[in-house]
Amino acid sequence: MFLSSSTIIAKIDDNLLKEKELRNFHFFEQNNHDKNKKFYSINFFNNDMGEIHWSNSFDHGLMNVIGFIKKSNLFFLFTSSIQHHTFLKIILSKFYGKSVTISIIKLPFPVPNNIKLNIEKFELIDNDVIMGLVGVVHHNGKSILLKVYTNGVVTYSLTDKKEDIYLILDISLKILSEYGALKNV
Template sequence: MIMSSSLIMIKVNNYLNFGELQGDLFFEEEKTFYSLSFESKQKDVGEIHWTTSYQFGKMNIVYFLRQENFFYLFTSTPEHFNILKKILTHLFQGEINIELLKVPRKSKFVDINDNRVCDIKYDENFGFSANLKIENWSSLLKFYSNGLITYKMNDNRQLIDEIISICKALLDGVVKQNE
């Protein structure tokens, strides 16, 4: 499993059929090499890669999970959203409608009722901070207004799934107030 302490959540708004993909994707564009590879038959775990110097340069690698139309990139750099967008646009030969999920700025928050989360603090410019207690694991969670989510380092898929669920609930608490 992936050892992580940060992630970004990306939502694909148009339908993409990943089941039809045959093998990995790689291409070069403007002297930059890109690739997408899946590590499972379900195409729900994988890596994106890119480099500006394929022969001798540093290969950038970001691991991800995919659940239906959501990608969760294990990175501390929200800009990696643009790399995934470029790869998906190339892969599906057209305009891809995807968005980086961020805490909306200058909004109001309605508290969520979740016993795994306590001491939620919301700042309209910063985002969220909260204490998590999931079974025997605890962590400070920060969900910034630029889309970055940070938490204590772990490699437990169940914990990561719960962190993602909590972050989506926090976003729903903001969205409901704005409707």
């Protein structure tokens, strides 16, 4: 497992997964700025967990790495940067040989304040119509701070425990579902 404190939830068309099974894949592209090659990759550790990689200069540059968990047609990218979904889009578009649409699952803006959440192990602390929701996940005698923002970022107390991360992801999906963000997922 990897250390994380934030995620974005990227949704792809589930028909893509029926066309061709997603697997390890990498490719190079010419960099327009110099002679170095761009590099993109998706690697799976198992069926639902892996990493995406990219670099603008494979031979001399920084290798960017983002861990992910895949559940059905949802990718939980462990980053706090919404724009990182574009690298997943580049990789999947090349893999499937066509343009892939990716949607970020997020709270409606502004956040309605008339919805009463009744989610096991979750206690809502604040509902800010602009920023989103703040709450606490109670699990195994500890409290995990959870924030679900209107821009699609989900943050939580830093952890590397797989059980905690899966619980946080599950509760986040339940929250988003209560606010209608998971229609047609």
